[in-house]
Amino acid sequence: MTDMISHEAATLSNYTPPELETLRLEVLPGKIVVLYNDRPARMNSQTVKMFEEYNTVAYALRDTDARALIVRGEGERAFCAGFDLDEIDVITTMGVRDFLKFQETATGGLAAIRHLPFPVIAAVHGAATGGGMALALAADIRLLAPTAKFSAAFVKVGLSVGELGTSWQLTRLVGYGRAAEIGFTARLVEAEEAVRIGLANRIVPADDLMSAAVELAGQIAQNSPGGVRMSKRALQRNQEVSSYAAALELENRGQALLTRGSDMPEALAAFKEKRQPRFTGQ
Secondary structure, three states: OOOOOOOOOOOOOHHHOOOOOEEEEEOOOOOEEEEEEEOOHHOOOEOOOHHHHHHHHHHHHHHOOEEEEEEOOOOEEEEEEEEHHHHHHHHHHOHHHHHHHHHHHHHHHHHHHHHOOOOEEEEEEEEEEOOOHHHHHHOEEEEOOOEEEOOHHHHHHHOOOOOOOOOHHHHHHHOHHHHHHHHHHHHOOHHHHHHHHHOOOEOOOOOHHHHHHHHHHHHHOOOOOHHHHHHHHHHHHOOOOOOHHHHHHHHHHHHHHOOOOOOOHHHHHHHHHOOOOOOOOO
16 A cells, blocks of 8 residues: 555554754654754754765654654744754855756655655744755644744845745745735745745744644554545645535545555454554554
8 A cells, every 4th residue: 555554564563763953853652753853052043964864864764653743942942943054155056957956855855745645734933044944844744832933034134935935835834815915025934924924823921832743643643544644645645636526536535545445444443442542553
């Protein structure tokens, strides 16, 4: 079954994280993984290396039995302050082909995080600016500390909001008009407004941000692994199809596949026996 956990999936219990320079991985109980942007001295700002490592992390995790990924910034200052301006000269000196290669690496890294087969939760505190905002948008769910603030700051450095998937994601979350205002002005969108306009899910106290993200991941992990993964696939793909009929076709295929696994019969048996289901994802 496509994107379902199989016997061949690597288990997190014996998982060896890849060697990383700008990111850090932590495996929590319940098959929950935390990905840290790990440059706190630079407000977790992104570098060419960091974009490469997003790809590395996604490739390493995609075939494991992980149930959820939480993305956050290391330290107390920021989620991710966008591209490190101390490295901006690297971009300006690139030729067209080198720059296109860099763009494909950067966008590919965020797309790989977005397309992980299990849910991704962004736990945002402080600034999520430029590429940091794009990273938060690549998550399925965004939880915010009261200090969280977003800015699509691309126009401030002579680029456009058409960067790292932001123009596509933002319009679908908040609508064209709001996306245009946020993109054209590069103004800050603080936590309360972000929730009000649909850019984020909810605000939690700063001290509770990680515990809330872990609790949410745990709630997700209580459900059928295959059902959650197929639900993510349906939700994401149906943002991209152009018709109701195509959406129904995708849903029908996914539901038919899930009935061939073991989790649905187990859920029905557990309901009849008044017990908690024992999901395997097989």
